[in-house]
Structures are given as structure tokens and as C-alpha cells.
Amino acid sequence: MNKSIDYLVQPGGKLTGRIRVPGDKSISHRAVMLGSLAEGETRVTGLLEGEDVLSTLGAFRAMGVRAEGPDKGKLVIHGAGLHGLKAPRNPLDMGNSGTAMRLMAGILAGQAFDSELIGDESLSKRPMKRVADPLGRMGAVIQTVEGGRPPLRIKGGQKPCGIEYQMPVASAQVKSSLLLAGLYADGETTVTEPAPTRDHTERMLRGFGYAVKTDGARISLRGGGRLKACNIDVPADISSATFFLVGASIAPGSDLVLEHVGINPTRIGVLNILKLMGANLELLNTREVGGEPVADIRVRAAKLRGIRIPEDQAPLAIDEFPALFIAAACASGETILTGAHELRVKESDRIAVMAQGLKQVGIDARETPDGIIIQGGRLQGGEIDSHGDHRIAMSFAVAGLCATGPVTVRDCKNVDTSFPGFVGLAAQAGLSIRVVQ
Numbered sequence: 109m110n111k112s113i114d115y116l117v118q119p120g121g122k123l124t125g126r127i128r129v130p131g132d133k134s135i136s137h138r139a140v141m142l143g144s145l146a147e148g149e150t151r152v153t154g155l156l157e158g159e160d161v162l163s164t165l166g167a168f169r170a171m172g173v174r175a176e177g178p179d180k181g182k183l184v185i186h187g188a189g190l191h192g193l194k195a196p197r198n199p200l201d202m203g204n205s206g207t208a209m210r211l212m213a214g215i216l217a218g219q220a221f222d223s224e225l226i227g228d229e230s231l232s233k234r235p236m237k238r239v240a241d242p243l244g245r246m247g248a249v250i251q252t253v254e255g256g257r258p259p260l261r262i263k264g265g266q267k268p269c270g271i272e273y274q275m276p277v278a279s280a281q282v283k284s285s286l287l288l289a290g291l292y293a294d295g296e297t298t299v300t301e302p303a304p305t306r307d308h309t310e311r312m313l314r315g316f317g318y319a320v321k322t323d324g325a326r327i328s329l330r331g332g333g334r335l336k337a338c339n340i341d342v343p344a345d346i347s348s349a350t351f352f353l354v355g356a357s358i359a360p361g362s363d364l365v366l367e368h369v370g371i372n373p374t375r376i377g378v379l380n381i382l383k384l385m386g387a388n389l390e391l392l393n394t395r396e397v398g399g400e401p402v403a404d405i406r407v408r409a410a411k412l413r414g415i416r417i418p419e420d421q422a423p424l425a426i427d428e429f430p431a432l433f434i435a436a437a438c439a440s441g442e443t444i445l446t447g448a449h450e451l452r453v454k455e456s457d458r459i460a461v462m463a464q465g466l467k468q469v470g471i472d473a474r475e476t477p478d479g480i481i482i483q484g485g486r487l488q489g490g491e492i493d494s495h496g497d498h499r500i501a502m503s504f505a506v507a508g509l510c511a512t513g514p515v516t517v518r519d520c521k522n523v524d525t526s527f528p529g530f531v532g533l534a535a536q537a538g539l540s541i542r543v544v545q
């Protein structure tokens with residue numbers, strides 16, 4: 109059982125040196141999933157050993173998949189093949205992870221056995237109809253509890269059939285869930301997205317030798333194929349790098365290099381937005397690793413200015429907004445975000461929780477239904493409740509760099525879901541942070 113922990117951050121300091129943040133969460137989940145469903149041995153390096161990915165791995169182990177590791181980011185998966193999973197004895201616990209639950213729902217919809225997906229308190233409040241409904245149209249039988257929430261009870265033995273689905277929300281999780289169910293479906297499954305979302309599933313399926321067609325916003329695959337094991341080198345997670353991109357931008361004198369960061373075009377909203385705000389970012393040594401673009405990112409302190417964030421960047425920076433709001437709080441002038449209603453259904457309501465936290469440290473932040481308006485100002489010290497949301501906790505931790513007094517962040521244990529070792533790495537780079545039990 110995890111004990112509750114708080115962070116105590118002393119104001120000031122700067123971020124310097126070279127660091128590598130842990131592996132990409134989205135890619136790590138998919139590596140475990142596709143490796144488990146492939147034929148042969150998949151060797152993964154750079155895997156994120158965060159609790160979310162461990163939930164996914166635990167689910168496959170509970171369905172009979174053998175894997176060695178993870179150890180220092182290395183995992184060897186002996187794939188069971190698309191039809192080799194066994195009925196789990198107990199409900200599969202997805203912990204805090206929406207990605208795990210929604211993508212697993214797609215995979216389980218194609219199995220011969222019944223299954224149940226459960227989650228923690230936060231996940232149990234998150235909307236699942238967005239996958240249960242279209243999977244139902246494919247022929248899956250999925251029961252949710254009232255309001256379309258978890259647990260999900262999935263009936264086995266229902267052969268899915270391919271559908272054409274126009275997604276109402278720009279969600280990579282919905283897209284991926286349907287494509288994974290599509291592996292088991294008769295005929296073709298086509299998903300059309302209203303705006304581009306992360307395309308790691310499509311890229312990795314191709315890496316495993318599965319044909320996926322992308323035609324503008326339409327992504328299709330045909331069921332009945334096979335996945336062939338391959339090796340995957342997971343880049344560092346740009347979402348985890350973001351806390352340092354923001355921290356180094358707002359802390360005078362900072363000069364930091366983040367190594368081996370994934371810069372997939374569907375994930376770089378944070379770079380685009382920070383550049384518009386006047387950040388000093390340099391991409392070095394850009395290369396391609398296992399089908400994903402990667403670079404080292406040099407970031408130096410800069411005077412940031414408030415902006416109106418272009419709406420088309422919202423899906424490309426959806427996980428990075430808590431940290432970007434800290435950048436906005438330290439910028440001159442006003443920052444306006446619209447078109448980001450999805451932030452309200454993440455691990456917490458990130459619009460409400462960030463607005464509340466920013467006010468707590470003396471910043472004028474006003475919620476709107478689908479965004480926020482932040483007036484840049486002088487961040488004071490104070491006490492913040494992260495509401496158990498890992499990204500809120502880390503955002504306010506780096507806010508300490510430009511605060512006038514100490515910042516205490518409550519309820520930070522879930523940082524381990526996406527960024528094990530955050531405190532040590534942040535301290536190494538120059539943040540004055542310590543954990544209080």
C-alpha cells in the first residue's frame with residue numbers, strides 16, 4: 109500500500125546539465141500490448157517502469173504471457189500470438205491508467221473469454237462510453253456501471269466486425285482501442301479523427317509487420333493478420349521532459365539538455381506553444397529510432413510572454429497543459445486556452461485543479477468551460493493539493509523555481525505512475541525538492 113507523500117520545494121535555483129527522463133508512457137503501453145500479442149520474442153529497451161505500464165504488463169501476465177523484467181528499462185516478452193491469451197482468474201486492475209483501460213477494452217473485446225477491467229478511485233470516475241459504444245457497434249458486449257464508468261465487464265466469444273467510425277472527440281485512446289479490436293474483426297475497421305492525435309499505435313503496428321493505412325484523417329486496418337515480434341527502443345517521454353522544459357525556461361540562468369526525447373509530430377504541441385511564448389529551445393542531433401523521431405533538446409531560460417494558444421495545438425499538447433499553465437503564470441501578460449475540454453476528464457479535472465492551485469500561489473487564473481485564462485504574475489509560495497494527479501504534482505514542484513516562498517505539494521504518490529525517480533532527477537538538475545512522508 110502506497111503511503112501519501114508531499115513535496116517540499118524551496119524557491120529559486122536553476123536547472124543545468126544533461127538528463128534523460130524515463131521512457132514514453134504511451135509507447136511503453138503499446139510495446140507491452142503488441143509484444144504480448146505478437147508471435148516470437150520482443151525485446152524492449154527504455155521501457156517506462158511506471159505504475160501505469162506495470163498495470164498493463166500485470167494484465168498480460170495474468171492472461172498467461174511470459175515476460176522477463178522489466179529491469180533498468182529492459183523487458184523481454186514471449187508473445188502469445190493474437191489468439192494465445194488465457195482467461196484471467198481475477199479482474200484486471202488498470203490502477204490509475206486510462207490508456208491501459210481503454211486500449212485493453214479493445215483487445216479484450218476480441219477474446220474468447222469473459223473479462224473485467226477495474227481501476228483506482230480516479231480511473232473509476234473516468235468516461236468509458238467513448239470506447240464501450242463504438243466497440244459495441246463492432247459487436248462487442250461491454251457493460252459499464254452508471255454513467256458509463258468502470259468497471260468494464262467484457263463478454264468473450266463475440267467475433268467483432270469492422271466498422272467505419274467518425275470519432276466525436278480527438279482521442280488517441282479511442283482510436284487505438286478500435287484499431288486493436290479491429291485486429292480481431294471480420295473486414296476493415298476505419299477510424300476518422302476530428303483532429304490529429306498521437307499515432308504511436310499505427311507506427312508500432314507497422315513495426316510489428318501489420319498493414320495500417322493512413323489517408324488523411326482516416327486510419328484503417330483489416331482483421332485476421334498476424335503480429336511479428338520486433339525490438340523496440342522507447343524514447344524518453346516528451347510529457348515528462350515538459351516539466352524540465354518549463355522549469356528551465358522560467359528559472360533564470362538555466363541551461364539544460366534533455367536527452368533522447370521523442371519528438372513525434374503528434375506530440376510536440378508543447379514545443380510549438382513554448383516557442384510561441386518566446387522559449388529558447390534547440391533540437392539537437394535529430395534522428396529516427398525504431399520508427400519514432402527523437403532528439404536531444406537544449407533549453408535555456410527566457411523571458412516568456414502570454415499568448416492565445418492556437419486551438420489546433422490542444423490535442424498535440426493535451427498532457428502538457430498543467431506544466432504550460434505554470435509557464436503562463438510566470439510569463440508577462442495574459443495566456444488564453446480554449447478548445448481543451450478534454451482536460452476536465454483526465455486523472456483529475458485539470459482545468460479546475462490547476463486554477464485552484466494557481467490561485468493558491470497568488471496567480472489570477474480563471475476557468476472557462478473548455479480552457480483557462482491566466483494572468484502572468486509573481487508566484488508566491490503556498491500549499492497545493494495535487495488531487496492525486498501526477499502531472500499537477502510535478503507542475504507545481506517546478507513552479508517552485510520562480511516562486512517567492514516555499515511550495516508544498518500534497519498527495520504526490522501518483523507521480524510514480526508516469527515518472528518514477530522524478531524527485532532524484534529534478535534534484536540532480538538543480539531543483540531544491542524533498543519528499544515529506
Ligand code: S3P
Pocket residue numbers: 133134135207278279280281282284306426427450
Ligand atoms: C494517450 C492519449 C491521450 C493522453 C494520454 C495517453 C495514449 O488521451 O492524454 O495520457 O497513450 O493514447 P486521450 O486519447 O483521451 O486524448
